[in-house]
Amino acid sequence: MARKLLLEHAQVPGINTYEVYRKHGGYRSVEKALKTMSPDEVVDEVKKSGLRGRGGAGFPTGMKWSFLAKPEGVPRYLVCNADESEPGTFKDRYLMEKIPHLLVEGMITSSYALGANTSYIYIRGEYSWILFILEKAIAEAYANGWLGKNIQGSGYDLDLYVNIGGGAYICGEETALIESLEGKRGNPRIKPPFPAVKGLWQCPTVVNNVETIAAVVPIVNDGGEEYAKIGIGKSTGTKLISASGNINKPGVYEIEMNISVEEFIYSDEWCGGIKNGKKLKACVPGGSSVPILPHFLVCKTANGDTRMMTYESLADGGFATGSMLGSGGFIVYDEDQCIVRNTWNFARFYAHESCGQCSPCREGTGWMEKVLHRLEHGGGKMSDIDLLVDVAKKIEGNTICPLGDAAAWPVSAAIRHFREEFEWHVNDPKAAMERNYGLVNEKVNA
Amino acid sequence: MPKVTIDGQTIEVAEGTTILNAARQIGGELVPPAMCYYSTLKGSGGKCRTCLVRVTKGSEKDPRPMPKLVASCQTMVMDGMEVASKSDPSVVDARAAVTEFLLINHPLDCPICDQAGECHLQDLAFEHGKSNTRYEFERRTFEKIDIGPYIKLHMTRCIMCFRCVFTAQQLCPERVHGIIHRGDHAEISTFIEKSIDSEFSGNVIDVCPVGALTDRTFRFKSRVWFLNPMDAHRDCPTCSGKAVVWMYGGEIYRVTARKDKYGEVHDFICNTCRFHTKEKGSWTIEGPRDLDRHSVISQNHYEHGEKTVR
Missing domain, CATH: 3.10.20.600 (Ubiquitin-like (UB roll))
Incomplete structure (x- = not known):
């Protein structure tokens, strides 16, 4: 059986309550960090662990933390990105539903490391029930002295809030998330300045994924070097x-x-x-x-x-x-799945979720969706395939935030590897549609 | 003071100058086009992506090139920075791509559009556009909306530059104007179609690069190139009173603020000057206004034949 660091106790009954979580070694990392380590030592442990951002980009977390500007007299913020909206991804949902205290514990330890006295969890609008799970866990943490003023007699103060979004994919982009958290329309900001310098309310801010913050708990508990032993090369843990x-x-x-x-x-x-x-x-x-x-x-x-x-x-x-x-x-x-239909589905998602701020993404995602819709529904032309490649290429890298890239990559990759299937949709749309709707098998049975 | 080289021309500019403004200080062909950046509106820019340039050398200290094309209106110059604008084929390609994206949902109704002749999208398409489109779907359309008695909003023509939003936020006391929806169905709107009744609301017409916001007191009165623009001023208790009056014979057809070479207004004017002061006697005419913007209206190229059309 493989080692589990995050989900070890996920199946324990009642692990979502404070008592059970504490009994299974919960909040040890906070105790250890607050009582025996300085904030910089926690950052060093995370650096040693080689932990990389789990949200998608894979940027080393320790390095991200060390980039945080620390001007005198300006508050710093830690924001947890729980706006998990990528199609096919549902790990944060599971983690927050099952063991909400792990995230709360990670938030306290990480906030201590970064010197943040106010931290936020930004959760997507569709996870409305998880909001209550997290709020209950936070209330329990306050009641037991893990949050609030003078945590466990250490002199460190932290307030933790959960903020629910309106349900937009774009708010998973860190600067759009910050805008949304400030109560504005969730449009990505133009970088630089990066959030580490000017983030939430123009103050230095670190935005980390749920899983990244949860991983800080075992790193502090067992030490960064122990964590780095798992995995291969730069992919640790x-x-x-x-x-x-x-x-x-x-x-x-x-x-x-x-x-x-x-x-x-x-x-x-x-x-x-x-x-x-x-x-x-x-x-x-x-x-x-x-x-x-x-x-x-x-x-x-x-x-x-x-x-x-x-x-x-x-x-x-x-x-x-x-x-x-x-x-x-x-x-x-x-073998029965249709790549064209799948690509169209993804393109439809990105066209719907584009914020509409910059031209290539706003117009390009909608255009790709229309062309793919036509290809999938039997009206495609051979030139459409090259058109898609060209449009994708023109979106990629020319937009404010990575949503443009995210929309372009699956389309160009699908055509790169499955061009024949796209051509088949153009040459024999009837057969392609019959397969996609499962009609091929019905004919055989009849 | 940092030194920056753009397409081989070096200039020394003040700290904190953007590449676009440095290019404008040099002037000429290398100036990137800008559809959304507006120097007098705080926070504008970065959205249209027409001003993309390639930074081939980051700075004297860190000479690494930047991996992607950058928006020149948002990127500050560093000492020793080298920038390729029109000289880099990939930059020209990217601008052509953005032009194509901006045009796919644009109605191209220039023959009946009041903005024709002074439209930035027309100029952009003139320089970077192709003569035919690859877009074969129905274009996005909206109903025309009257926002107040003076302004017509024709969203179908909008390119979502956000300039009018910044104008409304920065010149008008209450926020009444913004964006609703997102993606390619996003639209400019007032709060549930309420009118904009600030005394400076008319400026959204001047900042609009296309014909999405037009002057209802001038709609369909004349093509702009038939009118003579004259610098004029009057004593106005609200604004600077410095404007351009557009005349035909002895009659004033419309009043706009004074735009510079890049179509930007530095002295915004009030609605009284713009919409209500159209008697010649109310204005002190200073003389003809020189339009040095390289737009269709100022070039007069058509009568000179092919060779002067760029």
Whole structure:
């Protein structure tokens, strides 16, 4: 059995209450940090651990923390990004639902490390019930002296608030999140200045993913070096993977970053293989915005090496033959799934969620969605395929925030690897639609 | 004072100057087009992406090039920075791409649009656009809305530059004007279609780069190139009173604020001057206004034949 650092006690009955959580070693990291460590020592431990941001970009957390500007007399803020909206990703939801105290504990320890006296959890609007779970956990933490003034007699004060968003994907982008938290329309800001210098209310701010903040707890408890022993190279520690699609056992898994993709898909410990004994067609390893991988590149890289569940190995080969670990939204497709329909679905999502601020993303995402809709519904032309590649290329890198890139990558990757299927949709739209609606099998049965 | 080189031309500018403003100080062909940046509106810019440039050398201290194209209106110059504007084919490509994106949902109704002739999108398309479109879907359309007695909002033409929003926020006392919805269905709106009744609301017409906000007292009265723009002023208790009156014969057809070379207003004018003062006797005419903006209206290119059309 693999080691679990975050979800170890997730199945313990009543773990969402303070008493049970405390009995299972809860709030030890806060005790240790407040009583025996200085804030800089906590930051050093996180640096040593090699922890990388779990929200998708994989930026080293310790480095991000050390970038935080510390001008005199200006408050600093820690904001937890719980606006988990990437299609295919549901790990934070599981973590917050099951063990809300782990996030609260992580927030206290991290806030102490950063010298923040006010911290926020920004949760997406669709997770409305989790708001109450978190608020209950925070109230329990206040009642037991883990939050508020003079925490456990250490002289450190912290107030923690939960803020619920309106349900926009774009508010997962850190500067849009900050705007939304300030009560404005959630439009991304133009960077620089980065939030580490001018963030929430123009004060230095760190924005971290739920899983990143939760991972600070085992890092402080066991030490950064111990954490760094798990995993391969620069991919240290454990990662929550939200596995979905045509697999036998979809769900949230905590993996050590040293197993292969093949093992993850086919082993009974994890996904348990492809459903109904079908063949693997493709895989999106890190949430809808990362490039799709065709079956021959899922388990092996282009060089023939085994592909591992790590940041580096999944990105091996760049975007030509690789992908990204992203947020860990692992979507598996079997042989019957339609890549064109899937790409259209993703494009529709991004067109709907574009904030409308900058031209390439606002107009380009809508355009790609319309072209893909036409291709999928039998009205496509051969020139549409190159048009899509061209539009995607023109959005990519030219926008204010990464939503433009996130919309462009899946489209260009799908065409790169599955061009024949797009051409088939143009040449024989009837057959393509029959397959997509499952009518092929009905004919055989009749 | 930092030194910056743009397309081979070096200039020394004040600390905190953006690449776009440094380019404007040099002037000429290398100045990036700007559809949303407006120097007199705080917070504007960065949205339209037409002013993208490539920074080939970050600074003297850190000579690494920037990985992506950057919005020149938002990027501060550093000492020793080298920038490629029109000289870099990828920059020209990116501008052409943005032009295409801006045009896919634009109605291209220039023949009946009051803004034609002084439209920034027209100028941009003239320089960077293609003669045909690859967009084959129905364009986004909206109903025309009267916001107050003087301003017509025609959202179909809007390119979402946000300039009017900043104008409304910064010149008018109450926030009455903003964006609703998002993505390609986002639209400019007033609070449940209420009228804008600030005395400075008319300035949203001047800042609009396209024909989305037009003057209802001038709509369909004349094409702008038939009118003679004259610098004029009057004693106004509300604003500076410095304006441009657009005349045909002895009659004033419309009044606008004075725009500089880049279409930017520095002295905003009030609604009384703009909409209610159209008698010639109320104004002291200073003389003809020189339009040095390289727009269709100022070029007079059509009668000179092909060679002067850029």
